[in-house]
Each structure stands twice: as C-alpha cells, then as structure tokens.
Amino acid sequence: MNWGEIIQYALFAASVAAMTAGLVFVLAGAIGVIRLPDFYTRMHSAGVTDTLGAELIVLGLVLQAHDWQTVAKLALVGLLLFLTSPTATHAIANAAHRAGHKPHLSRFRPPHPSEAGKPAGKGTS
Amino acid sequence: MFYGVSLTAILVALWLTLSGPFTLSGDYPIVMTLGVVSITLAVALTFRMRIVDRETVPVAPAFPLFAYWSWLGGEILKANLAVTRLVMKPELDIEPRLVRVPAEQRSGLGLCVFANSITLTPGTVTVDVEEDGFLVHALDTSFTDPAGFAEMGARSDAASDGKRETR
Numbered sequence: 001m002n003w004g005e006i007i008q009y010a011l012f013a014a015s016v017a018a019m020t021a022g023l024v025f026v027l028a029g030a031i032g033v034i035r036l037p038d039f040y041t042r043m044h045s046a047g048v049t050d051t052l053g054a055e056l057i058v059l060g061l062v063l064q065a066h067d068w069q070t071v072a073k074l075a076l077v078g079l080l081l082f083l084t085s086p087t088a089t090h091a092i093a094n095a096a097h098r099a100g101h102k103p104h105l106s107r108f109r110p111p112h113p114s115e116a117g118k119p120a121g122k123g124t125s
Numbered sequence: 126m127f128y129g130v131s132l133t134a135i136l137v138a139l140w141l142t143l144s145g146p147f148t149l150s151g152d153y154p155i156v157m158t159l160g161v162v163s164i165t166l167a168v169a170l171t172f173r174m175r176i177v178d179r180e181t182v183p184v185a186p187a188f189p190l191f192a193y194w195s196w197l198g199g200e201i202l203k204a205n206l207a208v209t210r211l212v213m214k215p216e217l218d219i220e221p222r223l224v225r226v227p228a229e230q231r232s233g234l235g236l237c238v239f240a241n242s243i244t245l246t247p248g249t250v251t252v253d254v255e256e257d258g259f260l261v262h263a264l265d266t267s268f269t270d271p272a273g274f275a276e277m278g279a280r281s282d283a284a285s286d287g288k289r290e291t292r
Contacts, residue, residue, distance in 0.1 A: 051205060073143065083241070086242075086244035
C-alpha cells in the first residue's frame with residue numbers, strides 16, 4: 001500500500017462522511033417540515049435542506065471526482081444552488097406575505113407525547 | 126468595454142470548462158465552432174440590450190464577494206446547527222417573530238447580497254423589501270439579534286461596494 005492508495009482511501013472516507021452528514025441535515029429538514037406549525041416556520045426548516053444538506057452532498061461528490069473538469073462542474077452546481085435557493089425561498093415567502101398569509105407569532109410549545117390524552121396544558125396553540 | 130471583454134473571457138472559460146478536452150480532433154472542431162458562435166451571439170445580445178454594466182458582470186467585487194461568502198459559510202453552518210437542534214428537540218419550543226432589519230447598502234447589488242444572505246442563513250427569511258429595510262421572519266427569538274444583522278449588513282456592503290471611507 002503506497003501513499004497514492006492511502007490518499008485515495010482517505011478521500012473516499014471523507015467523501016462518504018460528507019455525504020452522510022448531508023443526509024442527516026436533509027432528514028432534519030424533512031422532520032422539521034412535518035413538526036413545525038405554519039408555512040413560514042416550515043420554510044426555515046426546508047432551508048436547512050437546501051443550504052447545508054445539498055452543499056455537503058455536492059462536497060462529497062467533489063471529493064470523489066477524478067479530474068478537474070468534474071470538480072469545476074460540481075463547483076458550478078454548488079454555486080448555482082448557493083445563489084438560487086435563497087431567491088426561490090424569498091419568492092415563495094414574499095408571495096405568501098403579499099397574499100395576506102398571517103404568520104403564527106406566539107410561542108409554540110405542543111405538549112410532550114407522553115402527556116397526550118391528559119387535559120390540554122399550557123401553550124398549545 | 127471593460128465589462129464586455131470580461132464577460133467574453135468568463136463565457137470562454139465557462140465553455141472550455143464545460144465542454145471536454147482542448148483538442149481539435151474528432152468532433153471537437155464542431156464543438157469549438159458552436160462555442161464561438163454562441164458566445165458571440167450572447168455578448169452581442171447583451172450589448173444590444175444595454176445591460177452590460179457593473180451589476181450584471183460583477184468582476185470588480187468578485188474576490189471580496191468570495192471572501193464574504195466563505196465568512197457567510199461559517200455563519201450558515203452555525204445557524205444550520207441551531208435550527209437542527211431546535212427542530213429535533215423532543216419538546217418543540219419556538220417563538221417565531223417578524224422583525225424589521227435596517228439596510229443601509231449603497232447599491233442594488235449590496236441590497237441583493239444582504240437580502241440573500243439573510244434568507245440563506247436558516248432561521249431567518251427575508252419576507253419583504255421595504256423603503257429602508259427588510260421585513261424578516263425569524264424562527265425563534267434567538268435568531269433576531271440586531272448586532273448579528275448589523276455585522277452581516279456591514280460585511281455585505283463592504284464586499285459589494287468597497288470600503289465605506291472611499292465613497
């Protein structure tokens with residue numbers, strides 16, 4: 001086993017680690033979309049998916065690329081995501097705001113699942 | 126003229142990067158010819174539309190912008206971890222807020238970079254652009270720190286329009 005192979009294995013391990021971390025954030029974003037109460041708060045959770053989740057997966061792919069052209073193309077994909085995803089998020093949020101959709105602005109604190117069935121506690125909205 | 130030349134250079138570099146090896150054998154003469162034709166057409170169209178200026182070809186602020194984006198990357202990482210922690214907690218406990226953030230950027234480019242940075246950081250989304258600021262929706266009161274917004278605004282302004290003193 002020479003240095004070239006060692007570096008190759010290290011890059012592969014780093015790539016798998018980056019993609020796994022990306023998947024964790026994508027999953028967290030999806031769970032947030034289900035758990036959060038209204039449109040605007042769900043949008044924040046979707047933001048986790050398209051910033052850190054997507055960029056970490058692209059980073060993992062960059063670490064597996066063999067020539068610089070693939071790296072450059074993937075970097076362009078990452079840059080495009082970086083520039084377009086906030087624009088799309090703002091477009092959606094602005095459309096909802098202009099259509100008169102009111103955000104939920106009080107404290108949101110649903111009861112713990114273990115207390116389900118008991119009389120409604122404080123803070124359930 | 127300067128912006129036209131830089132636009133052409135950027136398009137040539139982009140075409141060469143995206144279209145394979147730099148040889149003229151096989152099918153590549155056709156590829157290169159198509160590249161020359163499409164780049165000429167694109168540059169001619171942008172000149173005819175008179176949109177070649179500092180804002181559409183941001184070459185001067187490119188390096189400061191990349192430096193700013195690497196700082197922003199760190200902020201995005203921190204905010205992502207904060208949002209993930211809030212969302213994955215067994216007891217969900219959030220307090221959403223709508224806040225006004227003052228924006229003192231000097232150009233449209235600076236405003237755009239600032240608004241996009243706020244949206245790109247999870248936990249805060251720019252909902253509306255007003256006369257002298259943004260309406261920002263925050264997931265929790267912990268994301269509405271005015272000092273954080275002020276620092277991001279100052280950095281994005283410096284990155285897109287140079288230092289304040291040289292006005």
